[in-house]
Amino acid sequence: MIRKLRTGGFHLGMSLVALLWLGPILWVVSMSLRSFDDIAANGVGSLPHSFTLDTYRQAWTDGGQMRALVNSMLVTVPSVLLSLALAAVAAFALARFRIPGRRTILLLMLAGNLLPPQILLIPVNKFSELIGLYDTLWALIAVQVGFGLGFYTFVLHGFMRDLPGEIQEAAMIDGAGPGQIFGRVILPLTRPALAALGALSFTWIFNDLLWAITVLRTDDRMPVTPALLGLQGQFVSSWNVIAAGTVIAAVPTVLVFLRFQRHFVSGLAIGAVK
């Protein structure tokens, strides 16, 4: 009896918590489907009295969310691939070979990622101007790769270090060089870690605001997050259109999350367990 009550209480309490967490999201989705007149007449807090998808068309074309989404993908996909590729080779060399100073290099690379980015903003902004990349997506890709590398290298290093040494020795006896060992032996075994980091870094880079507004200026080149803030200025009191833009900006990371859920969560938890 007491047990039943406790279970009931647990579910009641947790349902409330879940509602608190999901409520604002559901609210924004419902708002994005309401017409302007409905909101004007009934207020933003009311339940929907109308249904329209025109808000999405407005956000998508008039509000420039489509172009912003394209920009975001043009930055995110190459950044993820490039930073994982570079981190993987560095981690491989540092974890599987006795490179002099390998511990120091690894810790230095990690420390670079732990720096508060604020200390880098002004120099990165000026440096991108200096080399003529300011206000191009290239600058954003470069800085995303540079800033993420240390962390990815560190994680992949931990993973590769724990792979058994015998398989590598067997490959070496067969005459394989470091390149072949990396490509044929180590990399395939590192796939779970790569998937976890890939899913995580996709959301990080896609969701970034600070680097984008540090190296970009032109509205047309902005990725989704700054564009969403711009949308707010453009559709000042059209909360339904802003809500639609918000939903559009959230969809890609939600899709990645749903597709890679297991990897994503294990990626976040990497390192919590020492």
Add this chain to the structure above:
Amino acid sequence: MTVLAPTESPRQRPAPDRKPSRRRPARRMSPLLVAFVLVPFAVESIWVFWPALQGFYFSLTRWDGLEPPQFIGLDNYAEMAGDSVFRGALLNTVIWLLLFGGLSVVGGFGMALLLQKERRGIGFYRAALFTPVVFSLVVTGLVWRVFYQPDGLADQVLRTIGLEHLIRPWLADPQTALYAVILPALWRQIGYVMVLYLAGLKAIDPALHEAARVDGANGWQRLWNVTVPQLRGVNAVVLSVIVIDSLRSFDIVWALTRGGPYHSSELLSTYMYSTAFQSLRLGYGSAIAVVIFGLALAVILGYLVRAFRED
């Protein structure tokens, strides 16, 4: 971004196997291997290490971004001492660290304890708490902007439960703006901290709990004497994540208030950004960035030193 510790769990670390480095081939370094290390290191150096060093130097200059920077020694730091906006931002950052940090640890740990045992419906609750982690802070900010609108969900709820007199322009009132921004930040962070603690709880050897139970320890005693000490590693990770996230916090404030009204929700990070890129005082902005760096270092080192001493 996160801080990390090695990826293996304690139980997967059998001692005799830990010497593979000796068996690891120590042959001459091939040029390919050198490139494997040097190319990524060079990329990080260009976009992180070199800019960081420059950042320290720029903090000693007066610079409008057009003329070359002019060396002025510690003048920027002296100016900071008398800058009331800076002091407010510093205070807000400390409040942010304590409130956002403290509550996300308490909330995340509490939720992890509640949701650690596999039982019916647990997956749904975990997923619900975890969902906001997937969103950007800008999206989070806009979701909550709708929530805080005059006549929005927040006001609606207050009206329903008869607290109408509390209703105010949450984000436009200097009294409430900072806290109105912390709330959505927490909403997003608690799920993240929960995941870290869930992973840590899973790694605790059940035999320890069993032994404590046999010795007659009740639930609370087991929590304090078994669970909490076993989580020390996770605590270090969570603390680093939270300090770094707090000091980095920018997006959510920028999306909700841009530090206003009247700098009431200004953090060091937003003040640094607006000083540098809107007022074009690049030297002074750099000095604020150095302060942020110093704070991050102090908190993390302070904790690590203590953690090591306890060992």
